[in-house]
Amino acid sequence: MTRVLVIEDDPIIGEMLTLYLTEEQFIVQRVESAREGKFALGTFNPDILLLDLMLPDASGTELCSQFRQLTAIPIIVISMKTAVADRIQAISAGADDFLVKPFSMQELKVRMKAVLRRVTTPKPVAVQHTQADSASMPESQLGLSLDLERRTIVLDGDHIETTFSEYEIMKLFFQHPGRVFSREELINAVRGIDSFINDRAIDVHVTNLRRKLEKNPKEPQFIKTVWGVGYKFIK
Known part of the structure; x- marks a missing residue:
């Protein structure tokens, strides 16, 4: 089963995401801060990340860039921001897709499956040679x-x-x-x-x-x- 890490501090949206994705046979862990999210990358070992860019301890597209440096798994940004510039910045920072709140849960599922179809083992290992x-x-x-x-x-x-x-x-x-x-x-x-x-x-x-x-x-x-x-x- 696919493991989904949800980093979302809004309790209503976070609970809706958790309930819906669980019903759709995903294994879900939700955290509410960037710090908890970074820790969960190692402990939960997710296959895909749903990332809100406005968190209590960090915000903005640099947050997406930080997570991209930590993992190669697909990242879908979920955000209240509607400007095209915000989408461009998030994609350029490493996001694989961008959904504006409020969004359809069915659309989220389709987009998740679209990026996951192209992934088998998205955790590359760097090897150094002299x-x-x-x-x-x-x-x-x-x-x-x-x-x-x-x-x-x-x-x-x-x-x-x-x-x-x-x-x-x-x-x-x-x-x-x-x-x-x-x-x-x-x-x-x-x-x-x-x-x-x-x-x-x-x-x-x-x-x-x-x-x-x-x-x-x-x-x-x-x-x-x-x-x-x-x-x-x-x-």
């Missing part, structure tokens, strides 16, 4: 590949930690090396047509991938920009 290790590494382990079981990118034998969306973009690139993808195609691949994301968020994900994978992100070897169109992957 230069000497890389020099003695077999040629078959050199270069860039995907570890489908761990949902990680492997670069010269190292498992590179990525967010959910970064991994989905790289998986699409690997399936179609050399193909030029428009930003709209990448949006649909990462979110699904009904989920919120924009061109700017795709550019942020690609920039972050280049920082993690490229020796010189300003002169990328793997992810090339095709000006006026989008991006392509050179394997």
